[in-house]
Amino acid sequence: MPAPDNRAAPSPRITLHSLSKFFGRFIALDRLSLVFEPGEFVVVLGRNGAGKTTLLRTLALLLLPSEGELKFDSHPASRLPHSFKQRLGFVGHEIALYDDLTAEENLRFFARLYGIADGPRRAAEVLAEMDLAQRAQSRVRNLSRGLKQRLALARAWLHQPDILLLDEPATGLDAPTRERLHEWLARCHQSGRTVIASSHDLAESLRPATRVLLLESGRVLFDGPNAPNLAEELRAKLVTAAREGAR
Amino acid sequence: MSAWRVATALLRKDLRAEWRTKDVSTAILLFGFTIAVSFAFAFKPTPDEARLIAGGLLWLGFLFSAVLGLNRGFARETANNCLEALRLAPADPGSLYLGKLLSNLLLLLLAELVLLPVFGVFFNLTLWARPGWLLLILLLGTWGVAALGTLFSAVSANTRMQELMLPLLLLPLTVPVLVAAVDLTTLLLAGRPMSEGGLQFRLLAGFDIIFTLLCWLLFGYVLEE
């Protein structure tokens, strides 16, 4: 995947202030207070159900917090205009693409929703960037899991957002493609964008990130700069947390 | 302007996908046809009786098959959680509603035009004596059903009992449409002057305008989580 353009994007600073999200009796996020500086590359780790997805979906403005506040620069998320969503790109668990349209048609459709001036050209560009050009005319239904995931990334990248929010982006990708995803993310990061990606695989996903956030039961268990051998330390923390939880 | 861009993008996307899979149209047409046949067996009316009851049967058939079609139509947005991508887009939810409404309306109208002759044959009706009026009644009635149906297909897609919730909510709310459209169709079939249906026309138009506006305003809340 070639380099993203080198526009130095003035990403907004993201601030969470005592933010909680409840689903009925379940606490998905428990009074999180965090700041994501512009241009950070954060990897969010944690076991299934730790709150990674909820955090990313809240940042993508897909979920309303139950309590607390989310701000982009000084603007509360609840008062942002629809046009602000231009600056966010998100890939979730499901690919959010239409099965019965081709890869290219999907991207052209979303290009129109985002009001991209030359939609067809941009769609072709992004397809090439994600190595999907030769499958452009295949219907999504007929793509393999890995190709679908790449197309979902292409959709999120179509409007060149300042903030990339990726929920387990490496799902379904084979080892070489995963490697290229990491390179691509690193380049997105170098162009000044904020990248926040989640993963449940400690060792694999750590390399390109600058900051590591470990969640457990909706709370922060570890938050600090990336370092070699961090994975071992995090694993130990998780084991301790699990032991305490069982008590 | 951007609202129109979004609405037409959604409309084109829906029509293209429908052209390929024919999900919605098969649902409406097959169900509508089955209903027409069942009504014909159940009632076997004489020509005079047919003119009196055909309006009601026709609209009941349309309404029930519309419920099926609307459910299928929104299933396209929930598959792969495509709705999420729509919610991520910097588009006003009102324009998403309009796009969805237009595609539903178009598909329902086309299906109704195919189903009309079926009812015509079974109930021995002369439907095309005043085609302009017939089309107007069809348009106004179907618009009302589609306006509410588009919103409620999104509502019911969020519940555990999807297929059941839509008719449960939609059918009582569209009683005015049913009443007015049936009255007008009966006038038409009986060969009476359409000026007798002034009140019904006004009611249908009022219903369509009020609920298109209201649903346009409220659609954003349905998409939220």
Place this chain on the structure above:
Amino acid sequence: MDVGLKHLFWAFALFWLVHAGYLLNLSFRQKRLADELRALKESLGRKGSV
């Protein structure tokens, strides 16, 4: 007159049946929740004292 009285009786009887039934239903539901609340408060107290 006779028929009228019968209908009058049934109308009032059913009216009260519905309302009394609903009030009873409400109090059952409230009671169940009150029990649940009490149990929860107790276990919360235990948890706090540990």
Place this chain on the structure above:
Amino acid sequence: MSDSTYHRVSLAVFAATVALLLYAFYQVFFIVPTEVKMGVVQRIFYIHMPSAVVSFNLFFVVCIASIGYLKTRRLAWDSVAVAAAEVGTVFCATVLITGPIWAKPVWGSWWAWDPRLTTTLILFLIFVGYLMLRLYVEDRNRRALLSAVVGIIGFADVPIVYMANRFRGQHPAPVLGGGEGSGLAPEMLTTLLWSLAALHALGLLLFLQRYRLEQMRTEVNELYRALRA
């Protein structure tokens, strides 16, 4: 509302309701003169019509509370909406039960397609749908949002349903509908007003109990969360 004020208020409402109901029923059975044309069965009117008014007012509350929820996102508004909707549906049911019982001896048929009663029937179905919807949405906020939308649309539909039924035109003219020059005798009007007051008090009583239930449910959820935290 704290627990003790809540108990005081609900006791006061309960006492007022009982007193008002007793007085209103005394009026209905012992004071008001028997209507000439319809006979003794016309006394059903004094619970039938006020019940319809109460349920209609409660559905109006649903609509207002729904708008309130969408504007403020406070779940208390949603609790008001669901309480009003449920009690309103119960009153609606009594209207639908007493209506035919009254209609049979007077018009000779149980269901005479009176536009008001027909509208009430549709209203009943709409709000049964509203309550069903709430049953099948798990998430509290999601449930509040979706049902607020249904509540607003459902209420907006009522006048249109009424108009649609009015020009169906094969029903007997409403002989007694309160107003429209049907000429209520003064005693009848007083009795009607007392009944209206009494049934509104009953409505308020049931509403407060139902609201209380919803608050308890919220509290249970909060405690469960506190227990996990």
